[in-house]
Amino acid sequence: MDSVTIILIVITVAASLYAWNKPEVMYQWIFNPYAVNTKKEYWRFITSGLIHQDYMHLFFNMFTLYFFGSVIEQYYTYLFGDTTGILLYVGMYLVAIVISDVSTYIKHRNDPSYNSLGASGGVSAVVLSAIMFDPTSNLYLFAIIPIPGFVFGALFIFYSYYSSRQTRGSINHDAHLYGALFGLIFTIIIEPNVVSHFISEVSKFSFF
Numbered sequence: 001m002d003s004v005t006i007i008l009i010v011i012t013v014a015a016s017l018y019a020w021n022k023p024e025v026m027y028q029w030i031f032n033p034y035a036v037n038t039k040k041e042y043w044r045f046i047t048s049g050l051i052h053q054d055y056m057h058l059f060f061n062m063f064t065l066y067f068f069g070s071v072i073e074q075y076y077t078y079l080f081g082d083t084t085g086i087l088l089y090v091g092m093y094l095v096a097i098v099i100s101d102v103s104t105y106i107k108h109r110n111d112p113s114y115n116s117l118g119a120s121g122g123v124s125a126v127v128l129s130a131i132m133f134d135p136t137s138n139l140y141l142f143a144i145i146p147i148p149g150f151v152f153g154a155l156f157i158f159y160s161y162y163s164s165r166q167t168r169g170s171i172n173h174d175a176h177l178y179g180a181l182f183g184l185i186f187t188i189i190i191e192p193n194v195v196s197h198f199i200s201e202v203s204k205f206s207f208f
Contacts, residue, residue, distance in 0.1 A: 096125030125183025
């Protein structure tokens, strides 16, 4: 097992299964902004990214991480070497999980009933980073409809922003939005040339 992406997936699956069978662990690990605010339980920023609501939630995040994480792992190790590349990749993923919950913390820090969990912030960061490196490759909406990566990324950010402004639903769209934006910014910071590459690739792209 030489892929750090596989290791991240194994850890996340194991943590989710463990928490599902230990309600007290789920309670301690889930992201509850009120508990963070009043009890200073800051570990929840990380542990909440290791656990998921159910099998479908876990599968979707890990399926996405498997494909896009493997791509980013290759890009980063090619650009920065094995050790630095892996550290940057894992660092981006974990920091994105934390950053993606900051807005949620601010919004709900006085609401004892609000909880959030899942690796969506980190996964969103990985997806947007991959799109920056290969913006014209097709991604498949609903596993059926092919959409160029740069179009998918723009739609994803717009949809997450719009949905985060709504009050209905249980999905934490803030985590998707800020995770994606962090992945975008992080990629540009560590590899500024990706911007000119992105522009060049998109400018040559044709829908027909």
